[in-house]
Amino acid sequence: MAKILVKETLAPNTHYFRIDAPLVARHAKAGQFVILRVDELGERVPFTIADIDPVEGSITLVIQEVGETTRQMGAMKSGDDIRDLLGPLGMPSEIENFGTVVLLGGGFGIAAIHVLAKALHEAGNRVVSIIGSRNKDLLIMEKEMRAVSDEVIVMSDDGSIGRQGLVTEPLKEMLDAGTVDRVCAVGPIPMMRAVGEVTRPYGVKTIVSLNPVMVDGTGMCGGCRVEVGGKTLFACVDGPEFDAHETNFKELIHRTRMFRPMEQRDPDSCRMLQQADVVSQKPAAGADHESRES
C-alpha cells in the first residue's frame, strides 16, 4: 500500500499526487518511473516520476485521465491508499553539464520534464523549457517550471497563454541561432517524433522518454519492445529514455494501439490507446503534427 499524501487537480482531468513511498524516494533519480496498480482488479500501469523528495520520503506523479486506471486515480483523495506501487524502474537520465539544454513538455508531459529540468539545472546547465498546451486552462506547472529553468517559453494552440503555435517553433529558432547543446522531449508520441525531426538536421542529441505498454516493468515480459538504432530494446530496463533520431516511432505508434480489438469491446480498458486517441482528437500544442498536416 502507498498512501496519497496530497492530491490536487491541476487542470481538467489532470491531477497531482504526492505519494508516500520512502524506499522509492530514497533511490529514484530523474527519468525513472513507477508501476502502480490501483486495486485488486487493476492493470499495472507505468508513470514517470515528476518529483522526488527523499527527506519527506515521497514521490510526485502527475496523471491525466485517459483510461480506466487513470480515471480511478482521478477519483481518489488525499489519504487514500494505492494498492501496489513498484519503483523506481528504468535507467536514470544522463545528467551532466552539457551546456544549454532545451526541454520540451507537451500537455501532462510537462510534469515529466520538471524533474529533468531540476536535475539538469543543478548540474550547471542553462535550462530552457518550452511547455505547451491546447489552452490556458490546460497548462500545468508553469510556476514550478520557472523555478527550475533559466528560461520558460509557453506555447498554446489558441494563443490564450504565451505564444500561439507548436513547441517545435521556438526550438527551431534556437537551433538556427546555434545555441543548443542537447534536447529532451516528453509528451505525446507524435510530439516527440516531431521534435526529433526538427533537431535531426542540426545533429543535436535529442532524448525522448517512451512509455509503451508494460506488464512487469522489470524486463520479464518484453511487451515494451522498441526498435532503437535497428536493435530491439526493452523500454523498461534499457530505457525509458532513448535517442529520438534512432527510435522507430512508426512501430512504436502501432504497438501502442495493440489492444484496439479489446478496446472496441470495452472502450475504457486500454490506457495507451486512449492516450493515442486523445492525442489525435485533441492535439496539445505541438502535440500532433500529423493531424495538423492532414
Place this chain on the structure above:
Amino acid sequence: MNVSERLKIQRHEVPALDAHHRAQCFEEVAVGFDEKTARAEADRCIQCKRPLCMEGCPVSIDIPGFIRKISEGDFPGAIERIRTTNSLPSICGRVCPQENQCERVCVVGKKGEPVAIGALERFVADFERRYSLPVEGVKVKPSGRKVAVVGSGPAGLTAAGHLAQLGHAVTVFEAFHEAGGVLIYGIPEFRLPKAIVQEEVTKLRTMGVEFALNTLVGRTITIDELLADNYSAVFLAPGAGTPMFMNIPGENLNGVCSANEFLTRVNLMKAFDFPRQQTPVYLGQRIAVVGGGNTAMDAARTARRMGPDKVYIVYRRSENEMPARREEVHHAQEEGVEFLTLTAPTQYIGTEDGWVTAMECQRMELSEPDASGRRRPVPVVGSEFTLEVDTVIVAIGAKTNDLLLHTTPGLEAERKGYLTLDKATGMTSRPGVFAGGDIAGGEATVIAAMGDGRRAAISIDEYVKEK
C-alpha cells in the same frame, strides 16, 4: 507381501480430465489418486536397501520411507517424511519431471514401469491440504540472525522455508504484487492451481517468514543496503530474466509477444476475465507458439483454452528433441494443439498498420549432434512456406537480467551472465551473498531451483553461525 508379489502389481496411471472438456476450461488436468489407488500403488515399492530414487531427487526426499507410510495407511506420517527435505510437496508432485529423476532410476522400472512416485507425493500433499494438517511450527530457538531472500519463486520459497526452520528471521523480497514467481505468473492454473501456491506462501508466513512485495532489489533497495541493515546473508533467486526473441524481421509486429508476457497477462493478471479484470490479452484465431519447451507447451495449452481456431507449436527440431516433458507434449496433442516440427520461422509478415498476418517458415532436417547432445537442425534449401497466423507467442528461452550485477559492487558473472558461484557453498563472489535457481544457470526446472534453495539454506545457516 513379498517382492515378487509387489512386482506383479501393474502401475496405476494418474487419471486426467477428458481432453475435450479440459481444452475449454482451466481446471486441473491431472486428477490425482484416491486413497485406495495410492495405497495399491505404494505397495509396488520394493523398499530398496540402496534407494536410487533418492539419488535421482534434487532435494533427496526419503522416497521409500514416505511410500511405506502410504502403504501402511499412515498419510500424516508420509507427509512428515517428505517435509523433512521438501517444503513444497504439493507443487513438486505436480510439476517435477519425475520421469527424468526419481522414476527414471527406480529399480522397479528396470523391468517394468517405475513406481508412480510423483503421483504419490502429490497424493499425500493433497491429503495434507484437504485435512488442513497443522504446519509444523519452528522448533529451534530463534538464531537472532536475519536473512534476505531475493525472489519468491521455487528457489526463494524453498530457501525461506528451510532458513525459517533453522531459526533465522527471513524476509523475502518480491518485485511483483504477489508472491510465487514463476509458480504464479508462469505455470498455468490447469497444471498447478494458484490456490496451492498461495497456501504454501501462507504456510511460510505462519512460520514467521515475512514478504516484502513490490520491492525490486537493485532498484527499490540494494544488496549493500540489506547487508548494512543487519541482514547476515542474502540469497539471490530472481529468476530467469528477460525473454529471448529470434531477431528476425517483423518480430515487433502487433500480435507477436513473448510467452512470459502472454502467460503473465493470463495467469497473474487474470486477463481471461477481462474486462472485469482490467488487464487485456490479445489472442487471435490462428496462434503459433514458437519453441519446444515446457513454457511453449504451457503457452499453447493456455491459448487452446481461450477458444481460437488453430494453435500450432512450431519447433525447429523433431518431437524427440523437445525439452518439454513427454506428458505436456502428450496433453497438448490430446487437447488439439497441432505440431509443426522441423520447422523454423524466418520472418513475420504484417499489415500496413503493423499487425502480424503470417509467418514465413523453413523446413529443417537434423544433422550431427551439437553441444547440447541433440541433433542440430539445418535448413532444407527451397523448403520455404507461409503459415497464416494472427498471433505468435515466442517461447525460446530467456537470458539473464543484469540489474543485480550492475547495482552490486563485487558481484561477478560468467558466460551468459549467470552468477559465478562457489561450487561447494553456492556463495557468489560477494561474501555472504548466495545465489540459486535460473540466475545461476542450471536446468531451469522448478525442482532444480528448489534443490538450489535447499542447498543454499544449509550453506547460509553454516555461514551465519560462523559469523
